[in-house]
Ligand SMILES: Nc1ncnc2c1ncn2[C@@H]1O[C@H](COP(=O)(O)OP(=O)(O)O)[C@@H](O)[C@H]1O
């Protein structure tokens with residue numbers, strides 16, 4: 001599988017800031033992977049995402065070194081216009097992403113900016129609306145929608161651009177638990193149906209572990225852990241970096257000595273229920 005994202009020794013310092021926000025950061029992501037990026041507040045997650053979608057260095061000045069390549073092209077040598085066609089980005093607050101009077105026009109916004117031809121635009125907008133299951137919202141005004149619906153509209157606008165890589169910065173932070181779960185299912189479905197690669201900054205690891213191929217933990221601007229969610233969460237270091245280890249995993253660590261073999265590494269409620277159900281039968 002090809003590499004969709006390569007970050008090599010990235011360093012970035014905001015102007016007037018004494019400390020670097022990102023320090024010697026390395027990461028490689030293959031096409032079709034779902035990577036979750038976690039770490040305490042202020043550790044540099046949003047800054048790192050800005051360096052992937054090109055806001056850094058194109059919009060934010062600062063001290064920049066190292067290399068970020070998306071689909072083989074250097075982000076610093078690409079135009080924002082070119083990057084917009086490869087990297088889709090969802091703001092934390094969908095209000096910042098919604099501009100138009102109807103959902104349909106809003107989903108078309110990015111394509112209109114690129115001057116995509118009418119028929120092609122129609123096709124891509126319809127497809128994105130279908131993928132997100134928001135057909136019934138197409139003629140509504142975005143400002144009258146719920147947070148979960150706005151999030152879907154914003155994501156439809158991102159997908160209409162057919163990005164190879166989608167980066168999401170705490171996408172569930174404004175959503176209730178049920179809508180958050182639906183968003184996670186959506187990520188999983190889009191990866192299957194379209195082969196889209198996702199890099200998702202997320203605190204609610206309980207939600208994401210089901211769909212994530214990898215969990216990357218950042219601390220102080222640099223990468224400290226990188227592996228499958230199971231390897232990272234059952235390692236000894238995860239809790240020390242202040243990430244929220246799922247309750248199921250903590251329960252299992254507590255039970256490991258008497259009821260569950262330490263080689264069984266459970267992450268979800270379903271896995272624990274199945275395991276204990278079997279044991280009791
Ligand atoms: N626009 C900015 N200007 C100056 N400093 C910033 C800016 N954005 C973030 N920082 C600083 O960079 C560091 C990393 O922040 P950020 O990337 O937002 O972390 P996270 O997303 O992990 O919470 C923090 O020290 C933060 O204060």
Ligand SMILES: [Mg+2]
Pocket residue numbers: 045046047169
């Ligand atoms: Mg952030």
